[in-house]
Amino acid sequence: MKRLWFVFKSILTVIAVMSIICLFWSAAYFITEAIYTRFAWQPHPLVRQIISSIFGFLLFGMTMSAIGPFLRKRERVFWHHLIDAINRIAKGDFRVNLQVDWGGRHHPFAELVTRINDMAANLQAMEDMRQEFISNVSHEIGSPLTSIRGFARALKNENLSQEQRMHYLDIIETECVRLSKLSENLLRLAMLDSERYPLHPTSYRLDTQLQTLILHCEPQWAEKDVDMCAVMEKVSITADEDLLSQVWLNLIHNAIKFTPKGGTITVQVQRRGEQAIVTISDTGPGIPKHDQPRIFERFYKVDKSRHRAAGGSGLGLAIAKQIVDMHHGTISVQSEPGEGATFTVELPIRGPFS
Missing domain, CATH: 1.10.287.130 (Signal transduction histidine kinase, dimerisation/phosphotransfer (DHp) domain)
Structure with missing residues (x-):
């Protein structure tokens, strides 16, 4: 539709230009003929044609010079506003x-x-x-x-x-x-x-990586008497192992931090088609609905006093999201206040590297 409109507008433009040219050359012809009659001069037809053409060009040029400033006034106003806007942007406004x-x-x-x-x-x-x-x-x-x-x-x-x-x-x-x-x-x-x-992708067992990290965090979750459940399928993935370990550590540490004494944390790994799915659930206080869209923003804290007491800076989830995005994956949260939170990370099995 847009292309048809462009063709139609181009045809109208050509017709308008041809009409204006015909108008000015017709005017030049009749004016020169009147001059020939007035002075009883009968030049050669070629000379008549040359004179009419030159006079048509002059007539067209003088007319355009006379009305040009009025036609360009709107354009000058536009460029004035445009340059002013660019100057403001250049100055930081x-x-x-x-x-x-x-x-x-x-x-x-x-x-x-x-x-x-x-x-x-x-x-x-x-x-x-x-x-x-x-x-x-x-x-x-x-x-x-x-x-x-x-x-x-x-x-x-x-x-x-x-x-x-x-x-x-x-x-x-x-x-x-x-x-x-x-x-x-x-x-x-x-x-x-x-x-x-630089990303350093390798092929490795995702379930083994998470099991190792859970064991490394055992002193923290054992101290709070947290029941740690791991439900893991054997899933191999091509990714930057060191970077993803930061994602899992951030999510596991958050789960431990906000799970009350005697609570439960569940880490699950499964494969769904060409996607590896990791879910980390806790039985903590949960996250209010209005906070969930912003928890992956830098420095955003659902409970500022609680984070300060726990030593958080509000950067862990932002780092996790950045790393997951680099692997062309997604990270999301589902939570109801008082019913804990579940973080889900979906990653392509072969990653963006193959």
């Missing part, structure tokens, strides 16, 4: 919304306006994310630094008992570890965001 009507959304100028508005909207969204990211990083760094500074100042008190002194030192050490983890996670995210981040 992305709240640009050009409103120029060119009589149809398929007009080149209308399409240009649409593209610039879309670009400005995308840049504004990225700027908002950057500002939020800087704010979150500043907050996450500022909180432990404030604690370290406060307890370091308290240690200057010579009247402190040895027990109090050791308690303050333990808090300082904990906050330093928290800062170190935050730094490592930020560096890892920066590396994963790089398009040149």
